[in-house]
Amino acid sequence: MTKQLKTGYVYHELFGWHDTGTNAGFFPSDPAKGLQPFLNYENAETKKRIHELIVVSGLIDHLERIPARHATNEELLLVHPQSYLTSLKAVSEQRLGGDAGDGETPLAKGGYEIGTMAVGAVTALAQAVVSGQVDNGYALVRPPGHHAIRSGGMGYCLFSNLGIALSVIKRDNPGIRIATVDWDVHHGNGTQDVFYNDPDVLTISLHQDRLYPRNSGMREEIGEGPGLNTNINIPLPAGTGNGGYQYAFEQVVAPAIKKFNPDLIAVASGFDSCVYDPLGRMMLTARGYAKLTEILMSASKNNKLMIAHEGGYNAVYSPFCGLFVLQQLSGIKKLDDPFDHTENYPGQTLFEHQRFEVDEAAKLLSALPDNR
Template sequence: MSNKTGFICDESYFWHDTGNGALFLRSGGWVESDVHSENPATKRRVKNLLERTGFIQQLITISPRMATREEIEYNHGPAYIDQVKKLSDQMGGDAGAAAIVGTGSYEIALLSAGGALTGLDDVMKGQVDNVYVLSRPPGHHAEKDLGMGFCLFNNVAIAAHYARKKYGLKRILIIDWDVHHGNGIESAFLNDPEVCYISLHQEFSFPPDRGQAEVIGEGEGKGYNINIPLPAGTGNAGYLHALNHVAVPIAEQFQPELILIAAGQDPSAFDPLARMMVTAEGFRKMTALVKQMAEQLCQGRLVVCHEGGYSAAYVPVCTMRVIEELSGQKSQMVEDPFQLGIEALPTEVLLAHQEEAVKRVQQIHADYWKFD
């Protein structure tokens, strides 16, 4: 069954300038100048592949609007917003650890957050069934008063606040499968029972002091913050096991009115900033599971916002599979062109320590949710 799937992107997203660097660092000292990991190519090539295959014609292309200052303040403090604007107006700088602001990045970040809001509006109004927002810069690490990890404004958190203020929603589910923990989203809703946040991430990664399974929320929000730290080397089987045995039962009990996905394609087998083994087919299966969840629980209302993913070669293939599954249609890209490099990996094998990691999360949340 095909869906009306929206696709949101803007050329401005590719003009956010992180400068020269290597991996997650700026160049200088002992770091020779190279291409910074958070560069335009990983996302531009997604759009290129959609156009090259002609698949973009199967989507409803939507232009994003800029978020307003008031909307950004749903999640961020005025002084921090002023800091980002000042850096943007004055040749750039750092808004936090690895949170690079280039010239003009403030306006682009407003447009990035606005892409999430535009997509949410179109889903809520029924103009599309679901939507993929290919925005940049990403957002899930950004705290109220601090940028972090390539993120300036927290696109998904702002969208969740917006959904409650504009549409009066009381139960919003956020699923974050970016390989790094979405500390900014966690911080935004740690005390909030109206937003249930489920993060699947590589344990002991970034930020190094966040994402522990024991962090379950505070006050009225206890039980609504679910961290699933997975061991390095987890592939398709482990991610799907975590979704099926933690996310699905929680969603069925929470009964969300809207699902947001913080979709980082950096758990992929080829990502330079992680050590996971999810394949393009794995991302397709993960999308299928969450899409089915949305169709069963919240009239199919699903907004997918692009976060991380730093393999310029493989992110487009993985993201194509996500968008194909959202739309219910297939592109001309029948085979994964990188299959030769992954076919020997144990990505479809659920290892005992991966299963144990999921079981531990169930035990920690047993007082709040029922699991099979």
């Protein structure tokens, strides 16, 4: 555990009110096909239980609460066009809500306002970290944001939460350099889309290879125009555990951050890359996420690290993943992982086929701009 740091924390009960309705997995319920309705995978339970464990463990007493707020229309327009905001708000005002546009991003009445609060919460944390109010912090928000592209919502995400927050930081702090790291099991295609042409933002995504979206997240996607060579994808084989992720962080992520020399590190944190998640086939543990956080803290030149919540769909285990990340950020330990037997699963070691994929991604570092 690191020394104690001033760690910010953002959460609002309204995030639990984002209603994604019922589904049969990824499909609409359909009795004719035997598809019985059930909760949408992206429901409130996991995030509420993360917050409740933070409270019950007593860690909440050592965190600086940062009030959530709604993002302004001006802030939203830094990433999304007014045409999308207008159409999404119209859907949100319907009695039964609707979808953000891709058929996989449901919202109920009032979902637009909950979405703007998620954006505002991430922005408030980013501002608190950059200003020095806190050393680091975690924004536990919902709906998630890392799949939303500039033109609209996608994959449960209404707005690009992190993309907008960092665009606000860039607007208010000219010349600032930012590195983003996405450890969600799915490719951070939305964050990549927002900053693909931006030389001042390094975007790194570690994800299960070709899981979602299936046509993105390849190593060949390296940015374009002024942002050429500032986008790094590390597609990992299904079954990658702590050993593979740690190797990727040590061989690619940390060296890339040190070379790019950012003023702020921002993480898109999805716990669907954990060993028990129903939507991924990766094997990270709570201690594994803490180790990745430790590596990022060591790579930061000024302790300025912010984390925005994304996916994670196991309501029993995800809370411990969240708690362990916050314990690492704050330097305060409250609980052990009762599921730590997962540390000894055979798949937790680094395998040669995983090493190969990471080593291929490491070749991208030579072209990364050197700002040291």
